[in-house]
Amino acid sequence: MTLDPIKPAFDPVNWAIPMFVVTIILEIVLGRLGKAKAEYEAADTATSLGMGLGSTIIGVITGGTIAGVSIWIYQSGYRLFDIPMTAWWAWVAIFFLEDLTYYGFHRLAHERRFWWASHVNHHSSQHYNLSTALRQTWTGGISGTWLLWIPLTLLGFPPAMTAIQKGISLVYQYWIHTEAIRRLPRWFEAVFNTPSHHRVHHARNPRYLDANYAGILIIWDRLFGTFIPEDDAEPCRYGLVHNLGDFNILRVAFHEWMAIGKDMASARSPREVLGYLFGPPGWSPDGSRDTSAILKAKEKARLSTLHREAGEGDREAVEGATPSTAPA
Amino acid sequence: MTSTAPTPTSGRWPTSASSDPSDPVEDQHPLPATAGGFALSVPPGHSSPATGFLVDAAPSPGTLRPESGTDGVNETLTILAGSAVAVTLMVAIAAWARIARPTPPLDETAARALLAGEFPDHHPGEIWLAADGAGAVARAGGEALILFRLGDAWVARGLPWERALAAPVQRGRVHFRIGDPAAPWARLAVSGITPWPPEGHPEDHPEERKEPLAA
Numbered sequence: 006m007t008l009d010p011i012k013p014a015f016d017p018v019n020w021a022i023p024m025f026v027v028t029i030i031l032e033i034v035l036g037r038l039g040k041a042k043a044e045y046e047a048a049d050t051a052t053s054l055g056m057g058l059g060s061t062i063i064g065v066i067t068g069g070t071i072a073g074v075s076i077w078i079y080q081s082g083y084r085l086f087d088i089p090m091t092a093w094w095a096w097v098a099i100f101f102l103e104d105l106t107y108y109g110f111h112r113l114a115h116e117r118r119f120w121w122a123s124h125v126n127h128h129s130s131q132h133y134n135l136s137t138a139l140r141q142t143w144t145g146g147i148s149g150t151w152l153l154w155i156p157l158t159l160l161g162f163p164p165a166m167t168a169i170q171k172g173i174s175l176v177y178q179y180w181i182h183t184e185a186i187r188r189l190p191r192w193f194e195a196v197f198n199t200p201s202h203h204r205v206h207h208a209r210n211p212r213y214l215d216a217n218y219a220g221i222l223i224i225w226d227r228l229f230g231t232f233i234p235e236d237d238a239e240p241c242r243y244g245l246v247h248n249l250g251d252f253n254i255l256r257v258a259f260h261e262w263m264a265i266g267k268d269m270a271s272a273r274s275p276r277e278v279l280g281y282l283f284g285p286p287g288w289s290p291d292g293s294r295d296t297s298a299i300l301k302a303k304e305k306a307r308l309s310t311l312h313r314e315a316g317e318g319d320r321e322a323v324e325g326a327t328p329s330t331a332p333a
Numbered sequence: 334m335t336s337t338a339p340t341p342t343s344g345r346w347p348t349s350a351s352s353d354p355s356d357p358v359e360d361q362h363p364l365p366a367t368a369g370g371f372a373l374s375v376p377p378g379h380s381s382p383a384t385g386f387l388v389d390a391a392p393s394p395g396t397l398r399p400e401s402g403t404d405g406v407n408e409t410l411t412i413l414a415g416s417a418v419a420v421t422l423m424v425a426i427a428a429w430a431r432i433a434r435p436t437p438p439l440d441e442t443a444a445r446a447l448l449a450g451e452f453p454d455h456h457p458g459e460i461w462l463a464a465d466g467a468g469a470v471a472r473a474g475g476e477a478l479i480l481f482r483l484g485d486a487w488v489a490r491g492l493p494w495e496r497a498l499a500a501p502v503q504r505g506r507v508h509f510r511i512g513d514p515a516a517p518w519a520r521l522a523v524s525g526i527t528p529w530p531p532e533g534h535p536e537d538h539p540e541e542r543k544e545p546l547a548a
Binding site for chain 2: 019022026029030033034036037043044045046047048049050051054055057058061062065131132136242244245247248249250251252256260261263264267303304307
């Protein structure tokens with residue numbers, strides 16, 4: 006058995022496209038029939054799917070260059086080992102290593118503004134359904150996050166192997182973008198990323214911010230302290246801390262880059278430039294804006310105040326009355 | 334199934350130029366190889382011996398050239414065309430299904446609940462409602478808290494109160510220039526009953542005085 010280590014034998018994402026279409030239609034129909042929780046708004050759906058289509062087109066343009074770097078490194082011999090694609094253990098190893106790499110990428114993409122600028126569009130829908138999964142970045146290539154996967158090539162994993170595993174991860178993450186599935190068996194929720202875990206990741210409630218970065222395995226979040234379970238007492242409200250003002254697809258793709266440019270134009274020192282670029286989203290020199298950490302701290306302080314005022318005996322009633330559970 | 338043990342590359346350079354027929358990796362990637370519409374190849378004659386990994390290895394210059402065949406292009410175009418048709422179909426079905434969230438015109442209670450979620454640290458005073466119920470403005474200290482409907486959801490932004498007061502009314506809508514690349518404008522419907530700026534708005538701290546914004 007031979008497998009081309011350079012050109013992937015198949016692209017899991019392309020193979021999954023028919024499944025994407027069928028399952029989105031199925032989710033809509035089940036929502037329509039009242040058999041599953043699913044909310045779709047046509048303009049929002051068009052924006053999500055348009056972003057997915059645009060991402061595919063841009064991927065055709067930039068993908069060759071990105072893959073070329075990895076292939077160049079591999080073919081030039083800059084690798085520690087020759088890892089055979091035909092070995093079962095190699096696939097087990099890349100499953101874990103690629104998933105760990107994804108966790109690192111995803112955390113970076115949320116916690117540093119430069120990379121958030123390319124990832125923010127995926128979180129810009131106020132809906133959480135299967136179409137949201139396809140609201141993919143247009144600027145991931147230029148933000149350079151693909152470099153994070155280069156160490157796998159340096160280790161000796163063939164580029165095709167990495168590409169296939171990345172595709173598998175992307176396809177896995179598709180089905181968890183749904184409200185139709187509440188909870189899965191306890192053992193599965195403990196190990197794998199699930200709709201419940203990922204709903205938290207897409208939520209804008211302060212307590213849920215910057216959590217659950219997992220791709221396939223939720224174990225990384227549990228290991229690195231970023232896991233937050235979904236609390237039925239506080240339903241997820243989806244979207245951004247400051248939601249977009251329209252469905253303009255160009256705004257969805259580029260608004261954070263524009264905001265960075267605007268901030269940098271007003272920067273008065275190199276420190277401010279660096280802060281605006283690589284600080285956490287919401288960073289500002291005078292602290293007048295809110296980062297996730299500040300939003301969480303404020304929420305915690307509000308809850309503490311409410312608890313004090315109401316007394317610990319009424320704790321549950323207070324939590325039910327917090328602003329974050331207000332209808333949105 | 335061939336060899337299943339990782340093979341250190343030390344002492345071999347470049348790996349891709351090896352002619353060892355027993356090398357399972359070399360068996361697997363005939364050059365030129367292709368990826369994403371381009372092929373990358375290391376020209377013969379650029380190989381050099383290396384004695385260790387990443388220390389004294391001189392990289393061979395690779396060259397990128399367009400993929401020669403048209404199969405990849407045709408496959409890509411087919412996928413894109415099919416995807417475009419599928420997108421149209423899915424959006425049409427989403428519109429047909431009418432399963433968006435209900436967003437009835439705002440009344441004061443609903444507006445207040447939404448503002449409490451969006452501005453938990455503010456204490457909005459009286460609330461001005463857009464003529465069509467698709468938006469609201471409340472004053473909290475020196476800030477205008479603006480809320481407007483987008484599809485079946487709501488968007489909120491803050492604006493200095495004086496700037497909000499000066500917002501122009503054109504074609505039956507007050508245009509708040511927010512200046513945020515993510516939401517540059519909020520345009521709310523006005524009418525004779527709900528004019529902008531609201532008549533008789535209090536100058537200071539409406540949250541304390543509880544006076545009506547509109548006459």
